[in-house]
Amino acid sequence: xxxxxxxxxxxxxxxxxxxxxxxxxxxxSDELMSSLQAVLVDMEEGVVxxxxxxxxxELFDSTQLITDVSGSGNNWAVGHWTYGSxxxxxxxxxxxxxxxHCDCLQCFFLIHSMGGGTGSGLGTCVLKxxxxxxxxxxxxxxxxxPSAEDDVVTSPYNSVLAMRxxxxxxxxxxxxxNQSLVDIVNxxxxxxxxxxxxxxxxxxxAIISGQGGVSGAEKPFDAMNNxxxxxxxxxxxxxxxxxxxxxxxxxxxxxLVPFPRLHYLVPSLTPLYTLADVNIPTRRxxxxxxxxFSKDHQLIRADPKHSLYLACALMVRGNVQVSDLRRxxxxxxxxxxxxxxxxxxxxxxxxxxxxxxxxxxxxxxxxNTCVKPTFMELRDHFTKLYRKKAHMHHYLHVDGMEQAxxxxxxxxxxxxxxxxxxxxxxxxxxxxDAARLNIAT
Amino acid sequence: xxxxxxxxxxxxxxxxxxxxxxISNDANDTQRKVYSECSSERxxxxxxxxxxxxRSVLIDMEPKVISQSIAKAAKFGKxxxxxxxHFSQKQGSGNNWANGYCVHGPRHEEVVMDIVRREVENCDxxxxxxAMMSVAGGTGSGVGTYVTxxxxxxxxxxxxxxxxxxxxxxxxxxxxNYNSVLTLSHLYQLSDAILVHENDTVHKICAxxxxxxxxxxxxxxxxxxxxxxSVLQPALxxxxxxxxxxxxIGELMSSLVCHPEYxxLSVCNIPQVSSSSMAYSMxxxxxxxxxxxQMLIANAKMEEGIDWQVRAPSLQPEGIERTRSHxxxxxxxxxxxxxxxxxxxxxxxxxxxxxxxxxxxxxxxxDEAFSMWKTPVPFNKYEKSAILVSxxxxxxxxxxxxxxxxxxxxxxxxxxxxxxxxxxxxxxxLDSFTSLEQVISSYNQL
Numbered sequence: 001x002x003x004x005x006x007x008x009x010x011x012x013x014x015x016x017x018x019x020x021x022x023x024x025x026x027x028x029s030d031e032l033m034s035s036l037q038a039v040l041v042d043m044e045e046g047v048v049x050x051x052x053x054x055x056x057x058e059l060f061d062s063t064q065l066i067t068d069v070s071g072s073g074n075n076w077a078v079g080h081w082t083y084g085s086x087x088x089x090x091x092x093x094x095x096x097x098x099x100x101h102c103d104c105l106q107c108f109f110l111i112h113s114m115g116g117g118t119g120s121g122l123g124t125c126v127l128k129x130x131x132x133x134x135x136x137x138x139x140x141x142x143x144x145x146p147s148a149e150d151d152v153v154t155s156p157y158n159s160v161l162a163m164r165x166x167x168x169x170x171x172x173x174x175x176x177x178n179q180s181l182v183d184i185v186n187x188x189x190x191x192x193x194x195x196x197x198x199x200x201x202x203x204x205x206a207i208i209s210g211q212g213g214v215s216g217a218e219k220p221f222d223a224m225n226n227x228x229x230x231x232x233x234x235x236x237x238x239x240x241x242x243x244x245x246x247x248x249x250x251x252x253x254x255x256l257v258p259f260p261r262l263h264y265l266v267p268s269l270t271p272l273y274t275l276a277d278v279n280i281p282t283r284r285x286x287x288x289x290x291x292x293f294s295k296d297h298q299l300i301r302a303d304p305k306h307s308l309y310l311a312c313a314l315m316v317r318g319n320v321q322v323s324d325l326r327r328x329x330x331x332x333x334x335x336x337x338x339x340x341x342x343x344x345x346x347x348x349x350x351x352x353x354x355x356x357x358x359x360x361x362x363x364x365x366x367x368n369t370c371v372k373p374t375f376m377e378l379r380d381h382f383t384k385l386y387r388k389k390a391h392m393h394h395y396l397h398v399d400g401m402e403q404a405x406x407x408x409x410x411x412x413x414x415x416x417x418x419x420x421x422x423x424x425x426x427x428x429x430x431x432x433d434a435a436r437l438n439i440a441t
Numbered sequence: 442x443x444x445x446x447x448x449x450x451x452x453x454x455x456x457x458x459x460x461x462x463x464i465s466n467d468a469n470d471t472q473r474k475v476y477s478e479c480s481s482e483r484x485x486x487x488x489x490x491x492x493x494x495x496r497s498v499l500i501d502m503e504p505k506v507i508s509q510s511i512a513k514a515a516k517f518g519k520x521x522x523x524x525x526x527h528f529s530q531k532q533g534s535g536n537n538w539a540n541g542y543c544v545h546g547p548r549h550e551e552v553v554m555d556i557v558r559r560e561v562e563n564c565d566x567x568x569x570x571x572a573m574m575s576v577a578g579g580t581g582s583g584v585g586t587y588v589t590x591x592x593x594x595x596x597x598x599x600x601x602x603x604x605x606x607x608x609x610x611x612x613x614x615x616x617x618n619y620n621s622v623l624t625l626s627h628l629y630q631l632s633d634a635i636l637v638h639e640n641d642t643v644h645k646i647c648a649x650x651x652x653x654x655x656x657x658x659x660x661x662x663x664x665x666x667x668x669x670x671s672v673l674q675p676a677l678x679x680x681x682x683x684x685x686x687x688x689x690i691g692e693l694m695s696s697l698v699c700h701p702e703y704x705x706l707s708v709c710n711i712p713q714v715s716s717s718s719m720a721y722s723m724x725x726x727x728x729x730x731x732x733x734x735q736m737l738i739a740n741a742k743m744e745e746g747i748d749w750q751v752r753a754p755s756l757q758p759e760g761i762e763r764t765r766s767h768x769x770x771x772x773x774x775x776x777x778x779x780x781x782x783x784x785x786x787x788x789x790x791x792x793x794x795x796x797x798x799x800x801x802x803x804x805x806x807x808d809e810a811f812s813m814w815k816t817p818v819p820f821n822k823y824e825k826s827a828i829l830v831s832x833x834x835x836x837x838x839x840x841x842x843x844x845x846x847x848x849x850x851x852x853x854x855x856x857x858x859x860x861x862x863x864x865x866x867x868x869x870x871l872d873s874f875t876s877l878e879q880v881i882s883s884y885n886q887l
Contacts, residue, residue: 434852
């Protein structure tokens with residue numbers, strides 16, 4: 001059996017992480033729980049203190065928490081350089097301790113947001129440390145990207161500076177956008193309040209619900225955070241529980257990352273909820289597959305069907321057979337543009353245990369050029385600020401931070417965008433097969 | 442003489458367990474004591490307490506499948522695996538051939554070869570070693586290739602047969618074509634013969650002949666096990682004078698693999714029906730053999746959907762070189778064939794259709810190209826069954842497709858960094874592609 005370590009950094013990272021642990025406690029088995037270790041990092045006390053006073057306090061011991069008091073002031077440089085060097089030893093120690101609890105450590109899950117200071121700056125510093133100290137262990141990062149109406153003025157700087165670290169040091173990144181989470185939350189609430197017959201949602205089955213978890217009454221971002229928590233729970237469960245076609249975490253990176261920097265995997269989760277009325281006919285299974293590819297179910301604002309797939313993984317849970325899987329892939333394939341050299345680029349897994357409240361579920365991870373617009377928007381927002389040198393002095397004052405950090409970061413983002421563009425250019429062209437080797441006879 | 446089997450990775454272990462199950466059932470079923478004893482000696486070791494222990498070594502890089510296989514074997518109490526005959530680790534090979542071949546293989550070489558050695562020493566005489574694995578994943582393919590190399594080094598004078606399962610064409614693993622190309626090119630140098638089953642083909646057999654509605658891997662594996670068992674169970678060869686053949690692997694090779702450039706073997710089995718239809722089926726040797734012959738030349742893998750339009754080219758008068766223009770389209774040329782007949786009235790079967798020189802490539806005399814084994818003992822509940830092990834162009838198209846897809850992917854260098862980080866370079870890939878293009882070219886020329 002293999003183990004994973006979940007590292008949550010910053011306010012958002014810790015709130016999502018908490019929702020994850022809450023759900024895991026209620027919904028998963030001892031087997032799953034014993035395969036997970038936790039490390040919590042935050043530079044202000046608010047969130048972690050709340051955890052320590054809440055029902056999850058039994059789960060963590062104080063050595064797993066690394067905190068400070070004043071926060072990073074939404075400044076990536078403070079998070080990355082100031083706290084990064086101040087807490088380096090303590091963080092490494094804590095990571096080593098978590099790793100020692102693991103018989104066979106397979107994966108680090110890092111959870112953070114991009115727009116602030118701690119999650120973004122210190123979080124990416126932790127990422128670098130993970131690579132240095134545990135180079136052979138897979139690093140899967142869940143990154144929450146800011147929405148357009150983000151109220152943190154410097155979030156474009158923080159995000160772009162963090163992007164460079166993600167591109168260079170992560171094995172896989174699962175980008176999540178706040179706006180998409182808001183849209184999904186609204187969609188579910190609308191559905192449950194619509195009063196249409198047969199539209200009553202089964203209790204606790206929606207991916208936004210805390211599923212009766214230990215933490216009690218829901219707080220403002222809880223619904224959105226529950227979605228991300230469900231995503232993580234789904235990934236760890238699929239790899240943990242048995243099925244007729246097992247999929248291991250290290251197989252995800254192997255199959256979905258054809259080029260080292262292009263490791264941004266768009267997640268989608270279906271179903272979003274289960275209807276309470278069991279008399280509704282079950283075209284649900286095929287509908288589930290269709291939904292996985294619709295833009296409403298993606299966790300970033302993107303439409304993968306109209307961009308180019310480099311690779312796609314489908315992790316199916318519940319009572320689903322190989323024949324159902326193959327039938328749906330055959331059905332959907334003609335509508336999904338795949339890059340010429342990976343026309344059958346599907347990695348599939350069948351896990352027999354469904355999530356609580358559902359008979360089956362599907363998690364899709366798509367390596368798709370539809371991330372490009374998100375990155376381009378990020379670049380635009382960055383450029384608007386950077387051109388006027390707005391707020392830069394806050395960053396440059398920080399020890400370890402230089403002008404070059406900015407230029408290198410934006411350059412890294414631009415070349416990433418360029419790589420996606422080149423692939424996009426091949427999309428509607430009929431690419432000839434590569435000429436085969438000629439053997440003298 | 443005995444065969445030692447090495448089961449590698451998830452597929453190798455699952456199919457291997459089904460194979461021993463089929464063999465044990467077949468041997469137990471029969472009234473023929475000599476057949477039964479020969480089969481037992483070949484595949485099992487009898488302990489002091491009269492238990493049958495499979496002559497098998499189970500290898501995997503993660504523990505779940507091996508535990509399941511061992512448990513399934515012991516379930517009916519008829520046979521079991523040896524207590525110390527398995528080796529597993531905690532974490533798999535991540536579908537990465539390079540991880541299997543360059544890291545796991547060497548790391549565990551000593552322990553694995555120790556277990557193999559013990560199993561070989563348990564045999565009075567070793568007939569040969571059969572390694573079973575898939576080519577799509579990381580362990581069966583990568584570790585399997587490394588272990589085959591170790592076997593070759595440790596037993597230079599023994600016969601080594603590799604049984605390979607090729608994945609579904611539409612993909613289970615995205616990098617399966619890379620893993621397959623690397624495996625096949627290496628095995629071609631190391632192995633004496635490579636016997637192939639394709640998931641797509643077996644799946645069709647399950648769907649169309651056996652009428653299974655929701656096909657699972659277990660169904661597929663049972664069919665593979667049945668076909669493989671029907672090849673390896675005791676039979677009488679032409680010159681064995683009424684004694685069951687001592688060394689099926691050796692004889693397989695001398696009949697079918699006369700040239701090192703041609704090592705790919707496929708199996709065809711008739712009849713293949715669901716157990717519920719068996720009671721109502723009546724088969725005659727002429728009917729079975731007529732279908733089997735057409736399956737060979739028209740490249741059909743089962744009794745349904747055979748293209749009867751495909752005909753052997755007409756025989757040229759002696760002295761005229763048969764050129765490729767005389768070949769009919771869709772015609773499958775053979776290098777060599779082995780026909781195995783099992784069951785009732787086997788001596789009345791008329792097999793001259795398989796000795797027809799027009800089926801074979803011109804540069805091998807027809808009497809060297811065709812061999813036959815037979816036994817009056819029926820196999821696995823089929824009153825009559827005919828098995829054809831063929832060294833022919835059957836696998837040419839699937840091989841070509843596999844290499845083509847891998848080459849397209851390689852041309853864009855996609856996923857290559859996943860391999861280079863474990864020590865397989867672009868040069869290694871190119872070497873593998875070159876070897877396989879050579880194999881494809883050779884089979885094209887038949």
